[in-house]
Amino acid sequence: MNAPHFRQEILALESSLWQAVTNRDSETLANLFADDYVEITLNGSRVTRNATVTESPLADEIESWAITDEECVQIAPDVVLLSYHLTLHGQSRGLPIAPPDRWATSVWRKNRNTWQRVLFQQSRYAGQSHKLQPSDETPAIRTMEFDDLNDVIKLWEQSEGVFLSDSDTLPALQNYLRHNGFMSYVAVADDRIVGAILCGHDGRRGYLHHLAVAASHRRQGIGGQLVESCSGRLLAEGINRFNLFLLNNNFIGRTFWEDLKCEAWDQCRILSKTIESD
Ligand SMILES: CC(C)(COP(=O)(O)OP(=O)(O)OC[C@H]1O[C@@H](n2cnc3c(N)ncnc32)[C@H](O)[C@@H]1OP(=O)(O)O)[C@@H](O)C(=O)NCCC(=O)NCCS
Known part of the structure; x- marks a missing residue:
């Protein structure tokens, strides 16, 4: 009643x-x-x-x-x-x-x-606009949690175009999720993780990393939905722009991001340095 x-x-x-x-x-x-x-x-x-x-x-x-x-x-x-x-x-x-x-x-x-x-x-909470779909076959998008990380790492290892480093160990990724308030997402179909993306921000810009969709589930709009979920979370935090890193030889990735109206910056380079502890 x-x-x-x-x-x-x-x-x-x-x-x-x-x-x-x-x-x-x-x-x-x-x-x-x-x-x-x-x-x-x-x-x-x-x-x-x-x-x-x-x-x-x-x-x-x-x-x-x-x-x-x-x-x-x-x-x-x-x-x-x-x-x-x-x-x-x-x-x-x-x-x-x-x-x-x-x-x-x-x-x-x-x-x-x-x-x-x-x-x-x-x-x-699986997200208001991402309630579980009626068919088990249709992937559902939900927040990435600690328990997902081993499967997510396996998905990345099988995905060309994703470059893993020593920042992608289990503890480092747990730290990433915790630090960024769990704003990364996975796509799940038949109890299997078929898509993943890391999302965070520094209070000024959002950063997306390691978008990947299992080869068996590509061209179904899952990559786009994962990015849309991150965009929604970033906007909710008051962040209206994100940056991402794309390998020069990743042509499918480039087509995907261009389809989403992302612009490449030719006027700068990414520099990085490993900080050695004494
Ligand atoms: C890039 C990737 C995440 C796209 O995921 P996806 O779920 O297949 O993407 P979507 O279905 O949302 O595609 C959206 C649009 O991107 C473009 N696109 C995606 N894959 C494409 C491909 N193989 N060839 C050409 N265009 C492609 C299309 O315009 C597509 O729209 P369409 O469905 O109308 O044709 C997936 O191919 C992947 O995991 N690649 C390996 C990992 C990788 O390169 N990640 C990017 C790191 S920056």
Whole structure:
């Protein structure tokens, strides 16, 4: 049953909860969580009420939060389920919160006229404009995660036109994803990674690296969709231009980028230097 009459009330409660997390307001949090509250985190841990109320305000520094795409369903006379797209910016345990986007599900229960949250679960967010396609055959584009990296490296190793260096080891790439707030993407078809691109920025310019699509899946628009996903993320961060590196002998790559209206710069060269540690 849809719960339009509960919608505003539950949304207001959920919002006040995120505001209390942002303000590190343990007292308000303690009132909003039921005694039997359980939370399932994005990395798969199960957390109890005490840990959430006492530890989260110390560990989390939320700078901003947003709730969008919410659905509210009444699942029992005094129980309402709220599911929404949650965007969080800030730090947790000293590291940037990543990825910032996730699906969130909250269950609220009314106890003696007071609503309290009894359950909260977060899941990976595949992107609004990139919801899983109806056919398994059609690749879905989603954010690249640590668990994807081994398969992504294999794809790059099989892709002519991608030049791998000592900046492409597993730890280096994990560092890249973390540092850049998980704004790189993969294309997945039949549970297999068939496309990948790294994306980051330095606060001024975006940088795209290592775009590759599996030979079996080329000329289906996947390369273009991966670049479009990165462009959308960069724009969301206020960055409206990206640079990329293209090997001189990569003619297909050149056709691809020219098709996307990218301009080559002939008036400069890329210089680089390896910094030796003492
Ligand atoms: C370059 C690459 C990523 C393109 O991926 P893709 O998914 O096949 O690209 P798209 O289907 O989105 O192609 C978009 C357009 O690019 C151009 N294009 C792509 N591949 C092309 C090819 N083999 N020949 C000619 N034009 C090509 C076409 O204009 C195409 O539009 P079309 O479908 O109307 O013909 C892919 O060929 C690849 O992985 N190559 C090896 C790795 C590489 O060179 N990466 C670039 C590093 S900078």
